[in-house]
Amino acid sequence: MKRILGLLTLISLFFSFLPNAFASETNQPAIRVNYQGKALAFEVPPVLEVGSVLVPFRGVFEEFGLTVSWESSNKRVTGTNDAVKIDMSIGKKTVLVNNEQKLLEVEPKIIDGNTMVPLRFVSESMGKVVTWDPATNSVDIVDKFSVKPTVPNYGGESYYPTNFSNQLGRTNPYMYERDGYLFLFWSEELKSGPFVDFYCSIADLNNRKWVYQNNHFKYVKKETSAFQYFFYENSLYWRTQDGVLKSSIDGTGSVTQDVYVARKFNQREKEIMSAVRYDDGKVGVILGAKNSVSLYTEEATNGLLDIKDLNNILFENSNSNTQYIINRSSKKIHIISNNTAKQLDYETGQINFDEKGKDKIEKLKGTSFTQPFYYRDKLYYLYQEGQDRRAKIGMIDDSLRNEEMAVINFVAPYNLSDYKVTINEKEFHLWRNTEFSRLPAIDFTNIVR
Template identity: 30%
Template sequence: MEGVVFVRKKLIAFLLSLALLTSIPSLSQADDSIPVLLNGEAIHFEVQPFIEEGTTMVPFRSIFEKLGLAVSWDGEAQTITGYSSDLEIRLQIGSATAIVDGKPQELTIAPEIKDGSTFVPLRFIGESSGKKVIWDARNHTVLIRDGLSNYLENTLYITSKNLTYVGDQKDGHVSIYSDGKLVFEGEFKDYKINGTGTLYWQGGQKYYEGQWFNGLMNGIGKLYNEDGTLWYDQIKMSDNIIGGNGSFYLSNGWVYKGELVNGTATGIGKYYDPSGALFFEGESKNFKFEGQGKIYFTDGKVLFVGEFHNSMANGEGIQYNEDGSIKFKGLFKDGNPVIDKVATQEIGINFSAEPPVLDSSIATANAAFTMINAFNEGLYRLDKDGKVQPGLAKEMPKITNNGLTYTIALRDAKWSDGTSVKAADFVNAWKRTLDPATKAQYSFLLERIKGGEDVTKAKTPNAVKKAKDSLGLKAIDDNTLEINLERPVAYFPSLLAFPVFFPQKMDFVAALGNQYGTDADKVIGAGPFKLVKWNHGQTLEFVKNDNYWDAMNVKLNKITVYIVKDGSTGLNLYASNVADVSELGADFLNLYQGKPDIVFKPELTTSYLMFQEKKFPAFANAKVRQALTLAIDRYAFIKKVLNNGSAPSTGFVPNGTLDGNNQSFRAVAGDLTEPKFDTVKAKQLFAEGLQELGMTSLPSFKLTSDDTVTAKKTLEFIQAQWKTNLGIDMTPDPILHMNRVEKQSKHDFDAVVALWGADYNDPMTFLDMWGTGGEFNEVDWSNAQYDELVSSARNETDPETRSKLLVDAEKILMQEMPVGPLYFRNRIFVRKPNVEGIFFPSFGVEWELKWASVK
């Protein structure tokens, strides 16, 4: 549900900000320095701290001595000991087990010697010494703090050191110094602090400002962070304990206003997000929502009202839509409505990318094709075995004229608005796709229709009209479509199931212009479902289309697609029964190993690097491209990053693709085209390529990808491989999926990590895209011999000869390497065992839901 995602994202942001109070996140090792403050005073390290696997490592002697611990070092045993009268911490180089007061404790990372200096994990040492260790994200600083009471004991109330008092302690203004540092200034009466006064951090910054009585903080006051920003405001202190009604400020902008008990949000209060918008009001306990409360949309309208436990909706509650209408009323568990999905026949599905646009003419992304396939339909639809079944067509096509003419009878089908689907809806849609003004990258698929290429190549409006009028496509009547092809295409019925060949309700399309396909109310289909809501960046909501010709066999009433880029968030939605289908990343595979939820999805999908030759001229050199490809250990990449059944590329056309002659294309082509990992050859090619270019080094460039977790890990892996194996510095550039697709279509990139999934099961779907000037030749590569081979294969009627032509074309592609193959993608999903009938096609779309149901 939309509100669920909204609440969950906001809660994650808030709870993470609280987590920062006790943890230090992973940082880049490229940071020049990591300041560390102890009670506001900077700790000087002779050797700079560094980050390793998310843990801040610091020189041991400096931190131990600053924390008041004596130090001993046993060189023979490689043991460090920090000790005082009441604490002993013993660590050993290389050991992840520490001994604290005689008891073993595990470390996140072992102490180590680096460049002659011994480093220990800061957080562990600080917390073992009774301190709080906090990451100040705003100032990129580690804060080590005593609790307020301990700080007062060690400064203002200290008896082991001489304090210096300046002023009239009987009845006047007094400043107190400890070791020459100002720790307090304010009013005294009868030799005790009474009145208003200010306590200071050891670094000289304000700590507390407010009222005192009898030497203790009593009354209204404020607490400050080391950087001078407010920590608590308008609090009521009682014998140095924070209470009353006040405000608590987090470093990332979140604010709590309400009742405080011992410094924590406990009682009635309100939480505001960094923009100042009210997010929650109600009961809290220790900064967690506990009891009755309300959560708000950012515009101030109520999103949820009801019972909370552990900061999530648990118990009775009401969830509202943004217009104020009730979305769900009833029982909630862990933030989610408790819905009987068997009774309601609804499911949730996680999806990693938002579709850029839902227009079947201009869509290019799998995300778009998958959603379009849910709310619309073509003449045919593929079943779970990949076989062609009649969709809006009444029956299989009548094929005549030596395979060139297809006559197709339409069934009595309706659009979701109840109007009839006509043969002209196919004719007009396909002409729109072919029209150069539409700028449809997939128009080349329709060039198989006689005269189709004449339309795409027409230069003037008159020429376009003339070419359209001559197109081998016509509606004989409202229920009969005739298609004439340039040449026989054996897989053409399968191609007609692809969304580019879906019909369009042209009066609806024309009325919307370039807004068609951009929102839920700007699409219409004749498929099994209707898109009724599209909350961009979060969810798409589909409901059953009662006007669908086969509605009686569609069991699902509702589908909610959650846009989730992070695998852990997706798995959280799956585990809490919000989502019923989710891709399973390698990090979580062990959680479901051997369980019935696991679904393996073999795909006809290849992943590869694209090198843009015009925007980055150095990539016009084949040896540079080859070097970059051969310098990547694809087997290690599969193991370390994916671990999902994907296979290192042995060419460009993936495993499972048929060659058009009932043979496996990869078996026919062999592994002669495999771009094998070879650092020696990669270095040689790189040096030769630079010499040919007249360069001594490769200019800086960006490698662009989607911004999912897996895509980011891919960039990190490739960056490390190129740095280690070729000495190249590359800048990772993760961006939104829709932005990456747009950049590719405009040829506006240096290099990009791309994926291409088959539109139909034939090598042509992977090879014809690299022809000179092709819509998807986004690298601007050109090779006349390659063009001739692909063109010949298009016209060849003998399957064996055609297969050989395509094999030879792939060999040229792999020799020139305008694209660098990475892997053939396979994926692993989890699906609730009681969700039946859903299947995951190996090509075309992500999943098929027409026959799905909840048992």
């Protein structure tokens, strides 16, 4: 009898602890999930497992615009849209994102009959930013980028409305964005003499209309056999017998007086002449023949500094798409040409070498990429690589470190090299030169940050 009473006492003591245990579970604050500032409601509450928040797969996939499918035979869940495909299997930490294998910290699970997936992984795979606030037990998710539908035939008409079927020549305009205007520049060489005509079309980005179309803004004579020119930002630079002249145009179509950027007589040798960034974004010109190259500016038309180049690296990499950045604190010139980046010490004249004695080269990421674009002292570019065809943002810093910065849910219908990228505080703008109704036209894709 005493043994029975003792057993009953133990059982009563055991059950006396259960209400407190259940209370500690049910009294835990609920996990809140906010997307773009809006609270999300799920069929069952999110749960926290090993530091990861799991949510019902259908609710989060559909909230992010993914079409959902479930294969009960192999317990696989899939979410797809035009840019992303996510394949997950219950109980497995390996997952496919656009056919590229990734590894999860916590595998998808079935909890009380509900398929639960890791919220952070799904969100970040969609290019979103996720933060966890332990004070409020909440997850905040925001879109890092929003891709707007591509606008064909920007401005509703051609930037060159008299060039039917390219009878006046196929244009491949230089593009630049500044102060709310898009500038397109191109040239046409005259057959009647040593002259070049320069044209410009200007669009107002606020009302998306062309302000000027096929505006003839400059007529230049080739004064020397080594005549060169280039467009940079909203300006034209060209070589004369005694230097380099510059002419600029603003959004109203006003053209500045010609000003010298460099005063250097042409020596009838092959020269390099290109725009260069220096001192936190200022623009100058590097000019000269082999073993006699200098940086020139409007304030120092006789030369701001001399550039030593023992191996003629500047000439090896010189083409219309090459970009140069001078860092005067490190005495380096960054040379970005085609899909490579190099560094030249302009005081010693030596290029950087790797441990095998080869030129130290940093290659742009991906198999398809845009021309790098300069923004806030760094070079950025968009690229695609591997099975995941979404555009990614790459960045090259002063030390030639080449990093992936972000993924954009945009799959370019054409090779990324066909696009010109401009950037402002809030948006990336992708411009593509094409044709519309047999006239030169621009397609526009807006990516909002």
